[in-house]
Amino acid sequence: MRELGKLYGLGIGPGDPELLTLKAYRILTTVPVIAYPISENGNSLARAIAAKFIRFDQIEIPICLPFNVKEPSQPYYDKAAEEIAEHLKVGQDVAVLCEGEPMLYGSFMYLFQRLSGQFPTEVVPGISSTLASAAMLGVPLTYRNDVLSIIPATLDEIQLRDRLTVADAAIIIKLGRHFTKVCKILDELGLLHRALYIERATQTNQQIIPITEVEATEVPYWSLVLIPSQTQGC
Known part of the structure; x- marks a missing residue:
């Protein structure tokens, strides 16, 4: 039976790349797949923070999230969880980049709820x-x-x-x-x-x-x- 990949929730801090922890840096620079939220216009603060540490050969999964509070976000998180799960099922570790602290109003919480029961998961705290x-x-x-x-x-x-x-x-x-x-x-x-x-x-x-x-x-x-x-x- 194929070994499952591990899901990481990386807290990458509020904006200054030098505020990444050593642990977040190590995981970010070694996993084969990274995922991060993007807005409707394609911008991603999370990716911008980590940009200089991302390798050219890493698979990237942009997670489009609605910033319009009137639009339900559940379908977007469902879709992102399904895409991430496809990589985890074949043994690829996936690091989800989350601005600030993942468990404090962090976007990663909603993926954690959907995936942590199915796959090995580790959350790396970040500076809020x-x-x-x-x-x-x-x-x-x-x-x-x-x-x-x-x-x-x-x-x-x-x-x-x-x-x-x-x-x-x-x-x-x-x-x-x-x-x-x-x-x-x-x-x-x-x-x-x-x-x-x-x-x-x-x-x-x-x-x-x-x-x-x-x-x-x-x-x-x-x-x-x-x-x-x-x-x-x-």
Whole structure:
């Protein structure tokens, strides 16, 4: 009986290729097959991060994912899982590149759910953009017994307000078209003066802009608002 290939979920960090772990680098440069998400226009941040490490003889599987929240993503993940499975069945290891940390809002999670029960699987942790952003902004997130909340901006206003009301420190992700709504709530809660905005953290086109000067229509998906703790350090 043919030995099955192994599925790897590689966390490749938020953008700077030098933030790849040694383990992710080793696997990325030795597996015969790599897969990565692409947008409808064919762009792939994951591939761009790893581009200089990809060998010419590696098989590449672009995974087209809808970034339109109104379109169901299940059929896309089903199709990608089927294509990846064909390589695993014949003994070829496959590494799926995932921006940030695979198990924290990572696209790899949905392939993991579909394939890990059938094939040997290993997840390699990566640096999340949430934590990398704190480093880029130069602010400690939490002290002592603070609780950190990671909140998707896609929540409705009531949920956002409720969660931010009780947060010691917070990171609001998936901003994009929800930026105006987020700023409105932060202002209502008296948090706007603490809020820090960053987009494309660690990438060559990273920008840190005072939140009151951000043009709402230009806010990309790869942006977040960080509200650091008010607790004082030792």
